[in-house]
Amino acid sequence: xxxxxxxxxxxxxxxxxxxxxxxxIAIFIIYPMVNTAQLSLTDHSGTGSxxxxxxxxxxxxxxxxxxxxxLTNTEMTTALRNNLLWLLxxxxxxxxxxLLVAVLADRVSYESLVKSLIFMPMAISxxxxxxxxxxxxxxQTGANEAQIGVLNAAITGVGAQxxxxxxxxxxxxxxxxxxxxxxxxxxxxxxxxAALKGLPGEVLEAARVDGANEWQLFWQxxxxxxxxxxxxxxxxxxxxxxxxxxxVFVMTGGNFGTEVIANRMxxxxxxxxxxxxxxxxxxxxxxxxxxxxxxxxxxxQEAMR
Amino acid sequence: MKGKLFAVVSLxxxxxxxxxxxxxxxxxxxxxxxQAPQPTAAxxxxxxxxxxxEAAMMGxxxxxxxxxxxxxxxxxxxxxxxxxxxxxxxxxxxxxxxVTLNAESTRDAAVxxxxxxxxxxxxxxxxxxxxxxxxxxxxxxxxxxxxHTDNYASFWTTAGMMNGKLLTLPAKADIKTIIWYSPAQxxxxxxxxxxxxAELNTLVEQMVADGNVPWSMGMESGxxxxxxxxxxxxxxxxxxxxxxxxxxxxxxxxxxxxxxxQDAYAIYQKWASDPKYTVGGATGTVNTxxxxxxxxxxxxxxEAMMVKQSGFxxxxxxxxxxxxxYGTDFDFFQFPGAQGMQGGADYMFAFGSSAATxxxxxxxxxxxxxxxxxxxxxxxxxxxxAAGNYPDEQLAKKSDMLANAQGFTPDLGDALGNPFSSxxxxxxxxxxxxxxxxxxxxxxxxxxxxSLAQ
Numbered sequence: 001x002x003x004x005x006x007x008x009x010x011x012x013x014x015x016x017x018x019x020x021x022x023x024x025i026a027i028f029i030i031y032p033m034v035n036t037a038q039l040s041l042t043d044h045s046g047t048g049s050x051x052x053x054x055x056x057x058x059x060x061x062x063x064x065x066x067x068x069x070x071l072t073n074t075e076m077t078t079a080l081r082n083n084l085l086w087l088l089x090x091x092x093x094x095x096x097x098x099l100l101v102a103v104l105a106d107r108v109s110y111e112s113l114v115k116s117l118i119f120m121p122m123a124i125s126x127x128x129x130x131x132x133x134x135x136x137x138x139x140q141t142g143a144n145e146a147q148i149g150v151l152n153a154a155i156t157g158v159g160a161q162x163x164x165x166x167x168x169x170x171x172x173x174x175x176x177x178x179x180x181x182x183x184x185x186x187x188x189x190x191x192x193x194a195a196l197k198g199l200p201g202e203v204l205e206a207a208r209v210d211g212a213n214e215w216q217l218f219w220q221x222x223x224x225x226x227x228x229x230x231x232x233x234x235x236x237x238x239x240x241x242x243x244x245x246x247x248v249f250v251m252t253g254g255n256f257g258t259e260v261i262a263n264r265m266x267x268x269x270x271x272x273x274x275x276x277x278x279x280x281x282x283x284x285x286x287x288x289x290x291x292x293x294x295x296x297x298x299x300x301q302e303a304m305r
Numbered sequence: 306m307k308g309k310l311f312a313v314v315s316l317x318x319x320x321x322x323x324x325x326x327x328x329x330x331x332x333x334x335x336x337x338x339x340q341a342p343q344p345t346a347a348x349x350x351x352x353x354x355x356x357x358x359e360a361a362m363m364g365x366x367x368x369x370x371x372x373x374x375x376x377x378x379x380x381x382x383x384x385x386x387x388x389x390x391x392x393x394x395x396x397x398x399x400x401x402x403x404v405t406l407n408a409e410s411t412r413d414a415a416v417x418x419x420x421x422x423x424x425x426x427x428x429x430x431x432x433x434x435x436x437x438x439x440x441x442x443x444x445x446x447x448x449x450x451x452x453h454t455d456n457y458a459s460f461w462t463t464a465g466m467m468n469g470k471l472l473t474l475p476a477k478a479d480i481k482t483i484i485w486y487s488p489a490q491x492x493x494x495x496x497x498x499x500x501x502x503a504e505l506n507t508l509v510e511q512m513v514a515d516g517n518v519p520w521s522m523g524m525e526s527g528x529x530x531x532x533x534x535x536x537x538x539x540x541x542x543x544x545x546x547x548x549x550x551x552x553x554x555x556x557x558x559x560x561x562x563x564x565x566x567q568d569a570y571a572i573y574q575k576w577a578s579d580p581k582y583t584v585g586g587a588t589g590t591v592n593t594x595x596x597x598x599x600x601x602x603x604x605x606x607x608e609a610m611m612v613k614q615s616g617f618x619x620x621x622x623x624x625x626x627x628x629x630x631y632g633t634d635f636d637f638f639q640f641p642g643a644q645g646m647q648g649g650a651d652y653m654f655a656f657g658s659s660a661a662t663x664x665x666x667x668x669x670x671x672x673x674x675x676x677x678x679x680x681x682x683x684x685x686x687x688x689x690x691a692a693g694n695y696p697d698e699q700l701a702k703k704s705d706m707l708a709n710a711q712g713f714t715p716d717l718g719d720a721l722g723n724p725f726s727s728x729x730x731x732x733x734x735x736x737x738x739x740x741x742x743x744x745x746x747x748x749x750x751x752x753x754x755x756s757l758a759q
Contacts, residue, residue, distance in 0.1 A: 055754055132551055139592050141585020142601065164588040167738070253528025255734050263311045267528070271723035
């Protein structure tokens, strides 16, 4: 039977359908990206060439001068190191804690209570969380002052010396990451919990019948089966962590060796357009592999259907 | 049923947490450095007495050449209470000469730029002299307009000169080279207010020997942490090197890692990082909010003897301890031995040369203009005519200090901008925590070069 005329479409028609979306993407994503890349080659005011910023007797990368700053300046190298630390610590811990809670909560009757407790911080903004944890970590150094920070009140309560969580290195970086984990463990738990609940009961049943204990069941059956979901959670977290800003900005302002890439970018945007946009491009470049991996995996999944 | 109960309980807990989360989130953040020194909010100033104002408004106003109905366009950054104070000051002139004022208030340098390039205002008030570099060619020589330059200290007229023309005079200034203390505590321990840096040093050591903590140096201020240290160090520089040295840092003739700067940092490091000299030592300095630091010398019992902070601290002390009296419970003295003052100032520039402009410039710089400015209580007037006309003791005291100063320097960070200013704050934080002074200052000196190149 011949296809009705109305169902026949030329090569042009599909493009017309996606045109509005393409336009929006072009205006709000492609153009700003290209413009940012252009600005990253300009000087502090965003008008002249970046080469104008070179000082006599100092190393100079010409038009790529802002990238020299982004890759070699000591504050930037601290920021790059810290972002790497955040990745290595916050991502595994957030996924790990989320998975642990998802698996354990599955086995108790008060599951929804546990899950809502863990999920609650997600309802708080980064800024709010930063302010809350500033109080958690607060330290009083005066002779006649009580510790108002919860942690230091507990520490001094058992007779120990108060700890300056925000200003002593290296614990301050880990104290900040703790806030990130606290915020995002709920996200990871929710998604992993849904994945676990979606596992077909027959498979688990079969494994148990075959004599697998719960430990083997977890590592050899559940984990491989929810691995795609774990990857989704991990890649999402990697992107979030690369862009981490609010927590650091609110809690230490990047002082005491806690600087991160996005905070440098924010600090410089008003006073040095070139450097700030070069950092933005650097951040984008760091994110691209993760994005690529995500898209590729998505396509593979589509292909499997 | 059970599931539903849990859902309800969980939901309530979520809301409960959100409510508690909102509390701390709404806590106001410490104001950044540039906004902090705004003494206009000090409650004492609100008591400006109208009788004093009226009394000061007597006197002749020179309206030569002005015909009634002339207009005068003015541009400034003031708004709200500040703008009202300016209007109070301008009113006697406007009434006497029959001039109509067209005022425009903006903080936006871009708006100023557009106006100057199309229809410049007759008179501009701006908180920085840097506009002379941009629009100096269009500006009028204030001496030619008839400004009473003899009412100003020579360092003001020297600073306002460019290519042989006097382009600007200060309309008002607010100094921050001061230290707050409790006269009651000083009396109790038999301390007297030091007048030289050597005396200050002796006093500090005496306090330590007595088991008192001399300083409250807390400086935490979010991502602006370090600015109170920057003020302190600039006062040390003004004491030990003088205003020319500080202005040299601003024009680049003195590198920020100069031995003089290193010496000032050494003193600062000694005081700010040792628990004998400051509340909590280095940890206390970097973790204590600058507002909390202001309260410490006035708490009961006091945790420290002195706090170095700008004029706005007076208002903060009254807010925190409403029962304390200025003069007996809290007071301030000039940073001992300071050869010049640091602070913020609003400068006057003229683009027009009409009769009304000339008359206005003459009025503002005249003895009457200075007196009226003081009577309105709009910060300190550098005009010598201001003396004795302030409605507020604290302003009068600061004005005396300014009148006796041998120089005036703007805040280094404000004058040089970034990247200098953030590099300076970072170096201060690092030095307090034991960083090597010469290494840290080398980085700031590099940033100083970058700032100057911009």
